[in-house]
Amino acid sequence: MSGAGLFTDLSAELAAELDTRLAAADERLRTAYPGEPSGRQPVHTVYVPADRYTSDTVRTWGREARAALAEHGRTVMEFADALDLPPRTAAEVYDRVRAKLEREPVEDLRIDFEDGYGDRSDVDEDTTAQAAAEALAAAVASGDGSPFCGIRFKSFEAPTRRRGLRTLAIFLETLGPPPDGFVVTLPKVTSVEQVEAMVLAAERLEAAYGLEGGRLRFEIQVETPQAILGTDGVSPLASMIRASAGRCTGLHYGTYDYSAALGVSAAYQSVEHPVADHAKAVMQVAAAGTGVRVSDGSTNVLPVGDTDAVRAAWRLHARLVRRALEGGIHQGWDLHPAQLPSRYGAVYAFFREGLPAAATRLRGYLDRADSGFLDEPATARAMAGFLVRGLDCGAVDEAEVRTLAGISPPGLRALTQPAGPGRLGRVD
Numbered sequence: 001m002s003g004a005g006l007f008t009d010l011s012a013e014l015a016a017e018l019d020t021r022l023a024a025a026d027e028r029l030r031t032a033y034p035g036e037p038s039g040r041q042p043v044h045t046v047y048v049p050a051d052r053y054t055s056d057t058v059r060t061w062g063r064e065a066r067a068a069l070a071e072h073g074r075t076v077m078e079f080a081d082a083l084d085l086p087p088r089t090a091a092e093v094y095d096r097v098r099a100k101l102e103r104e105p106v107e108d109l110r111i112d113f114e115d116g117y118g119d120r121s122d123v124d125e126d127t128t129a130q131a132a133a134e135a136l137a138a139a140v141a142s143g144d145g146s147p148f149c150g151i152r153f154k155s156f157e158a159p160t161r162r163r164g165l166r167t168l169a170i171f172l173e174t175l176g177p178p179p180d181g182f183v184v185t186l187p188k189v190t191s192v193e194q195v196e197a198m199v200l201a202a203e204r205l206e207a208a209y210g211l212e213g214g215r216l217r218f219e220i221q222v223e224t225p226q227a228i229l230g231t232d233g234v235s236p237l238a239s240m241i242r243a244s245a246g247r248c249t250g251l252h253y254g255t256y257d258y259s260a261a262l263g264v265s266a267a268y269q270s271v272e273h274p275v276a277d278h279a280k281a282v283m284q285v286a287a288a289g290t291g292v293r294v295s296d297g298s299t300n301v302l303p304v305g306d307t308d309a310v311r312a313a314w315r316l317h318a319r320l321v322r323r324a325l326e327g328g329i330h331q332g333w334d335l336h337p338a339q340l341p342s343r344y345g346a347v348y349a350f351f352r353e354g355l356p357a358a359a360t361r362l363r364g365y366l367d368r369a370d371s372g373f374l375d376e377p378a379t380a381r382a383m384a385g386f387l388v389r390g391l392d393c394g395a396v397d398e399a400e401v402r403t404l405a406g407i408s409p410p411g412l413r414a415l416t417q418p419a420g421p422g423r424l425g426r427v428d
Contacts, residue, residue, distance in 0.1 A: 032242065033289035036385065036416060037249075040392045041293050042107035042148050043347050044334045045252070049116040050128050050151070055138035058146050062105030064337035068303065069098065072310040073341060082311040083318040083345045093348035093395070100344050100394050107393070108148035108331075111136065113167050114155070114187050115257075122163070129167045133174035140179045152185035152221075156194040165201060172209055178216070183249055185219045188257065190226040192236050195243040202247060217247045219295075223254025225261050228279050237286035248292050251283045252333075255297030271297050271320055271332075284328060296324040298333035303342065314342040321346035330389060344393075351390035358383045359404030362415075366407065384415035 073079040080090030111132050139145035154164035186198050202216035230236045241248055259269035283294050303313035334343055362383040390396030398409050
């Protein structure tokens with residue numbers, strides 16, 4: 001028998017043995033790490049206190065955001081100065097931001113029964129839960145809602161557990177079948193057991209209200225030290241995601257609760273504090289490849305007051321948004337209508353500035369051309385994902401993608417998913 005024949009027989013036999021030995025590990029990898037989820041991720045989540053939410057909230061936020069832009073960023077150059085943008089970039093994004101504030105001012109909205117609402121009497125919270133659910137149903141029916149929506153109820157810690165469950169149940173009973181993009185936020189999570197409890201609660205509520213199994217999905221709010229490091233010295237976040245039984249859609253960082261719990265003074269609490277960066281790095285590692293997305297927290301420096309104060313707050317907000325995007329976090333919280341111009345200004349600038357290089361490199365990769373970069377399939381998927389996110393939020397046009405990258409939007413979206421061994425293939 002020739003050497004080549006012996007090698008062929010040996011490799012086939014060994015491969016079969018390894019297939020058997022690694023079967024369980026292969027299955028764990030397949031089920032625990034399915035990859036980036038399909039579908040759009042909102043660039044932000046707007047939090048509105050439950051007693052202030054009405055069916056007109058999204059339109060009101062859009063109107064107030066446009067008014068803030070008209071007063072404090074009247075021209076391209078004023079907007080460039082306010083957000084510290086290069087004039088050329090500001091010229092590209094200014095009209096797009098105005099159009100976004102008219103067309104779709106809020107991408108994701110969370111009706112807040114937790115910190116933003118506070119502690120009220122049971123009668124008051126019951127009444128508010130019913131009214132908020134009726135308002136959301138009316139907004140969805142009239143087309144005045146946001147593409148994504150949901151509520152944040154009180155935590156599963158012992159003092160607030162019953163009140164949180166009661167609010168969630170009343171809200172769902174009043175709302176009826178939740179709209180597409182509906183998700184609930186589980187705050188102040190401190191244990192894997194709380195996530196398991198949320199899964200149980202979702203199953204029982206689905207059964208009680210005749211909802212399809214798996215319909216109720218939730219975000220885990222990471223705002224306690226116990227969510228980052230358990231008593232055993234191990235981060236429980238990966239176990240929390242696994243315990244969610246596929247219902248967890250996101251990990252959301254809670255800026256101020258987490259910072260305060262670690263002893264950071266109020267003046268220094270920020271999404272760019274080192275403790276925040278550490279927490280979010282752990283979140284990103286735990287969520288990578290699982291289909292669970294990560295969201296940054298908020299800044300409580302609001303753009304209110306005179307023009308100088310508004311522009312200073314815009315500049316800070318835009319810088320923090322840009323910082324998160326550069327770090328691979330594509331979503332954050334907004335707390336005030338006047339934060340929308342700086343949110344979209346920063347997001348659009350990020351994608352507009354990165355569009356030519358990403359599209360050119362992706363085209364070179366797909367055409368096997370000498371682009372000056374030796375890109376791997378994972379990098380190509382990242383470039384495709386960059387362009388898809390730009391399309392989803394309105395920063396990039398389909399015609400631009402076709403011209404620069406030489407690929408259709410459906411083909412681009414297909415490229416964001418792993419294509420198996422070998423090179424990433426073109427799908428037009």
